Amino acid sequence: MIRALEAAMDRRALLGMAGAAGLGAALMPKLAWAAAQPELLPKVRAVVERWTGPGRFPGMVASLGLPGREPEFVARGSEGFNDPDTVTPDSLCRIYSMTKPVTAMAAMQLIAQGRLGLDQPVYEILPKFRTMQVQDTYDGSVTALHPAPRPITMRHLMTHTSGLGYTIVQNGAIRRLMTGKGLVPGQISRLTAPGLDWGTPVKGLDHFADRLAEVPLVADPGTRWSYSMGLDLMGRVIEVVTGQPFDVYLHETIFAPAGMTSTWFQVPAAEAHRLTTNYVAIGEVLAPIDEGATSIFLDKPAFPFGGAGLVSSPRDYDRFLRLLAQFGMIDGRRVLSESAVRTGTSNLLPPGVSVPAAFGGPSGFGAGGRVGKGAEAGIYGWSGAAGTVGMVDMVHGLRSQIFVQFMPPDALDLLPEFQAALKADVLAILETR
Known part of the structure; x- marks a missing residue:
C-alpha cells in the first residue's frame, strides 16, 4: 500500500x-x-x-x-x-x-536583467575591442588584414561567430601568435608532451582580454561559425558588468x-x-x-x-x-x-x-x-x-x-x-x- x-x-x-x-x-x-x-x-x-x-x-x-x-x-x-x-x-x-553553456547562461541572465544586450557591441564593455582587424584569409597571414566590417557582439561571443580564434583549432601564424601571448584554452596535465601542452596561459582575465584584443580575427564577425575563445572572453565581460570576479559571480x-x-x-x-x-x-x-x-x-x-x-x-x-x-x-x-x-x-x-x-x-x-x-x-x-x-x-x-x-x-x-x-x-x- x-x-x-x-x-x-x-x-x-x-x-x-x-x-x-x-x-x-x-x-x-x-x-x-x-x-x-x-x-x-x-x-x-x-x-x-x-x-x-x-x-x-x-x-x-x-x-x-x-x-x-x-x-x-x-x-x-x-x-x-x-x-x-x-x-x-x-x-x-x-x-x-x-x-x-554555464558561462553563456550567466550572460543570458544579465541580458534578461537588462544589464547586457544580446546584440550589444563588446567594445561598449571592453573598449579595446572597438577596432578589430581580420585576416584576409582564414588561418593565413597575420599581416594581410582588413578592418572588421561590424563590431563583435554578445551574440557573436556565445555562438562562436565573433571571428575570434582558438589555439586548439587554428593553424599557422595565427596559432603561434595566440600561443605566444598566452591565449590558451585551459589546462590538461602537468606532463609536457606533444598534444598535452596547450601552452602557458597569461595570468588574469583582464590581461587575457587585453591580449586577445591585439590578435587579428580569423573571420568577419557574424559571417562564419568558428569554434573560439568567445566564452572565455565572456567571463571578462561578466566581471566588468557585475564588478565581481567571474568565478565568484x-x-x-x-x-x-x-x-x-x-x-x-x-x-x-x-x-x-x-x-x-x-x-x-x-x-x-x-x-x-x-x-x-x-x-x-x-x-x-x-x-x-x-x-x-x-x-x-x-x-x-x-x-x-x-x-x-x-x-x-x-x-x-x-x-x-x-x-x-x-x-x-x-x-x-x-x-x-x-x-x-x-x-x-x-x-x-x-x-x-x-x-x-x-x-x-x-x-x-x-x-x-x-x-x-x-x-x-x-x-x-x-x-x-x-x-x-x-x-x-x-x-x-x-x-x-x-x-x-x-x-x-x-x-x-x-x-x-
Missing part, C-alpha cells in the same frame, strides 16, 4: 512538473508510465558495462532525468586504473567545454542557488579523493595524463576559463541540466529567468550561418551549446574535450549525460555507441502508448 501511494505521488509530481515545463497533455501519460518503471536505460547500461573493465575504461557514469523524477544514474568501475575508489554520481570529472548566482556543491575551477584539496584520472588514448591503449591525487585542477588556474575550466560531478551537472529543463526553476526556487533559458536554448546564429558537420551540424547554436533542428528540434547541449556530454530536451523535459575521462573523445567508438543507445532508450519512453 505504501509503495503504491508513493508511486501515485511520484506520478502526480511528474505530471505537475510536466505541466510547469509546458509539456503537452499527450506526452504526460508516457512520462507517468516511465516514472513508474524500475529502469529507464537498459541499452545505455549495456554500453557502459561493455566499455568498462580491463582493456577498456576504468569507469564511467551515464544518466537520464525525467520531469518530476530523480535522475537514473548508471555507474560502473573505479575512478582510475590505479585508483580503487568506486566511480559514483559524485565523482569529479573535468568537463572542459561543458563549461561554455558564477558561484553566487548559479552554483549555490541551484544546489551545485561540487562544481569548481579549482578543486579543493579536501575533495581530491573524488577526482577521477584523465587519460590519453594512444590507439586503443589509455595512458594516464592527470591523476586525481596530483591533478593540475587542484592548483589555482591562471584565470577562470569560461570556455573550458570547470570540474563537476554527474550529479551536479544534472542539476544544471534540470535547471534548464525547468526553465530556470529548481527545487521550487527560481535561479534563472524563464526568458534567459528560453532564449539561450534557442537558435541564436546570425542569418545564413550554420554549425559545420565536424561540430555536429548542420544545426543551430544557442548560448554556448548546439541547438537541434528537424527531428532534433528542442535539444540543446554540448560536450567536453575529455569525453563528457550533457544534453537537455526542452520539448520533453528530458536531460541526459555521460561522464568519462579520455582525450581525444573521438579516439574510440564509445560516444557514438552511447548516443545510439540513449536514443533507443528515450524513444522507448516517448513511443510508449
Whole structure:
C-alpha cells in the first residue's frame, strides 16, 4: 500500500512538473508510465558495462532525468586504473567545454536583467575591442588584414561567430601568435608532451582580454561559425558588468542557488579523493595524463576559463541540466529567468550561418551549446574535450549525460555507441502508448 501511494505521488509530481515545463497533455501519460518503471536505460547500461573493465575504461557514469523524477544514474568501475575508489554520481570529472553553456547562461541572465544586450557591441564593455582587424584569409597571414566590417557582439561571443580564434583549432601564424601571448584554452596535465601542452596561459582575465584584443580575427564577425575563445572572453565581460570576479559571480548566482556543491575551477584539496584520472588514448591503449591525487585542477588556474575550466560531478551537472529543463526553476526556487533559458536554448546564429558537420551540424547554436533542428528540434547541449556530454530536451523535459575521462573523445567508438543507445532508450519512453 505504501509503495503504491508513493508511486501515485511520484506520478502526480511528474505530471505537475510536466505541466510547469509546458509539456503537452499527450506526452504526460508516457512520462507517468516511465516514472513508474524500475529502469529507464537498459541499452545505455549495456554500453557502459561493455566499455568498462580491463582493456577498456576504468569507469564511467551515464544518466537520464525525467520531469518530476530523480535522475537514473548508471555507474560502473573505479575512478582510475590505479585508483580503487568506486566511480559514483559524485565523482569529479573535468568537463572542459561543458563549461561554455554555464558561462553563456550567466550572460543570458544579465541580458534578461537588462544589464547586457544580446546584440550589444563588446567594445561598449571592453573598449579595446572597438577596432578589430581580420585576416584576409582564414588561418593565413597575420599581416594581410582588413578592418572588421561590424563590431563583435554578445551574440557573436556565445555562438562562436565573433571571428575570434582558438589555439586548439587554428593553424599557422595565427596559432603561434595566440600561443605566444598566452591565449590558451585551459589546462590538461602537468606532463609536457606533444598534444598535452596547450601552452602557458597569461595570468588574469583582464590581461587575457587585453591580449586577445591585439590578435587579428580569423573571420568577419557574424559571417562564419568558428569554434573560439568567445566564452572565455565572456567571463571578462561578466566581471566588468557585475564588478565581481567571474568565478565568484558564477558561484553566487548559479552554483549555490541551484544546489551545485561540487562544481569548481579549482578543486579543493579536501575533495581530491573524488577526482577521477584523465587519460590519453594512444590507439586503443589509455595512458594516464592527470591523476586525481596530483591533478593540475587542484592548483589555482591562471584565470577562470569560461570556455573550458570547470570540474563537476554527474550529479551536479544534472542539476544544471534540470535547471534548464525547468526553465530556470529548481527545487521550487527560481535561479534563472524563464526568458534567459528560453532564449539561450534557442537558435541564436546570425542569418545564413550554420554549425559545420565536424561540430555536429548542420544545426543551430544557442548560448554556448548546439541547438537541434528537424527531428532534433528542442535539444540543446554540448560536450567536453575529455569525453563528457550533457544534453537537455526542452520539448520533453528530458536531460541526459555521460561522464568519462579520455582525450581525444573521438579516439574510440564509445560516444557514438552511447548516443545510439540513449536514443533507443528515450524513444522507448516517448513511443510508449
